[in-house]
Amino acid sequence: MEHFSQFMSATLNVFEAQKQMAERAVAQVSDEGLRTALDAHTNSIAVIMKHVAGNLISRWTDFLTTDGEKPDRNRDDEFVDTFSTREELLAYWERGWSVLFESLNSLGPEDLKTTVYIRGDAHTVPLAIQRSLGHTCYHVGQIVQVARIQADDEWNTLTIPRGQSEQFNRERWGEGKPGK
Numbered sequence: 197m198e199h200f201s202q203f204m205s206a207t208l209n210v211f212e213a214q215k216q217m218a219e220r221a222v223a224q225v226s227d228e229g230l231r232t233a234l235d236a237h238t239n240s241i242a243v244i245m246k247h248v249a250g251n252l253i254s255r256w257t258d259f260l261t262t263d264g265e266k267p268d269r270n271r272d273d274e275f276v277d278t279f280s281t282r283e284e285l286l287a288y289w290e291r292g293w294s295v296l297f298e299s300l301n302s303l304g305p306e307d308l309k310t311t312v313y314i315r316g317d318a319h320t321v322p323l324a325i326q327r328s329l330g331h332t333c334y335h336v337g338q339i340v341q342v343a344r345i346q347a348d349d350e351w352n353t354l355t356i357p358r359g360q361s362e363q364f365n366r367e368r369w370g371e372g373k374p375g376k
Contacts, residue, residue, distance in 0.1 A: 200305040207325055208300055214336045215293055218245070220354050221343035227282050229346035240277060241342050242285050247274040248335045249292030255314065255328055256299040260307060264314035264324065
């Protein structure tokens, strides 16, 4: 039980951190910037967010009992910007994350032994969780990168600012190095 609790706590923590990072990046981008792709071969932030939310809804709705690729999912439509406003986009984004968090919070230790399916392929529950986490992190990285480019000189860093690692470490640990 302890390992299950630690695993789920860590999983929820990383998903939440990724959600917050994306949202902090998106907050720095204009409405127009959300909808602007860097070139004809890339997706806008709005499209990436729509895809992430659609994926989370499909994968995590009835997670233990139905294939993660739901019959009513239109994945190709996720790559078309169809939201009229930022608020509509953010509401859909929030819906995806809510489905994920509700499903993860409903899991018990015995569920880790369950086999689930994604596009007909068998996955252990831990593998399906890690697959979703990896997919989400990949796209959050895209959101942050595109947001950084869109925000240009107005960007506020989401992590330790470039060239300030030593200062951060001193503030965190004082003059000594961590672990010493």
